[in-house]
């Protein structure tokens with residue numbers, strides 16, 4: 001069942017989403033050559049806790065799987081998503097996806113962005129640009145009486161039109177009263193298919209875009225998702241609410 005939120009509930013979700021957006025901006029400032037992903041995680045966790053909120057990923061597990069141990073997901077180059085922060089040092093030319101979720105008073109926000117570390121290749125620059133633009137094209141389709149497939153199709157068409165591929169093994173999702181709610185939002189699919197969008201829906205749209213094949217593998221750490229061909233991948237995500245017929249981005253500063 002897709003939950004419809006009241007204006008009051010959306011106000012609460014908006015508050016969590018604001019902390020998410022601020023955390024991402026903070027991490028963007030600190031994500032530089034020679035910094036470790038664990039240092040970034042500490043900065044994010046401190047910021048969230050100082051805002052009377054809780055990191056939503058830490059302690060999360062899906063059906064008996066390994067408990068997620070950190071505040072951020074930090075995924076470098078061929079890591080697609082769910083990379084676990086650690087002692088790895090960021091290097092010139094890396095692309096880093098940072099994903100963060102916040103729970104404040106039982107309401108959830110979730111967003112991600114990918115960051116260029118130092119000077120990146122022209123191919124990586126285009127990968128970041130196309131992935132971010134595909135997110136906004138998806139969001140544009142998140143309007144009343146459209147369908148989930150309209151979001152999916154807008155993302156897939158733009159990404160593939162630019163010579164990249166969309167990951168199929170993972171999807172966007174409803175968000176708000178829980179981190180992951182119905183519906184699933186695939187980043188590929190056909191127009192006019194799937195559930196109808198309505199006012200009061202709150203959704204996390206998150207294209208994961210690969211330079212090469214869309215296929216992924218799963219690391220034995222229980223979390224990190226990797227590209228099968230070891231080519232780089234990028235990820236951008238916003239939480240949005242459908243209000244007065246169209247999408248309001250809740251995780252934008």
Ligand code: MF3
Nearest residue numbers: 056057060068073082099110
């Ligand atoms: N934005 C990611 C997702 O929706 C983050 C999940 S990390 C987890 O899949 F640890 F919470 F699973």
Ligand code: CO
Nearest residue numbers: 110204206237
């Ligand atoms: Co998400």
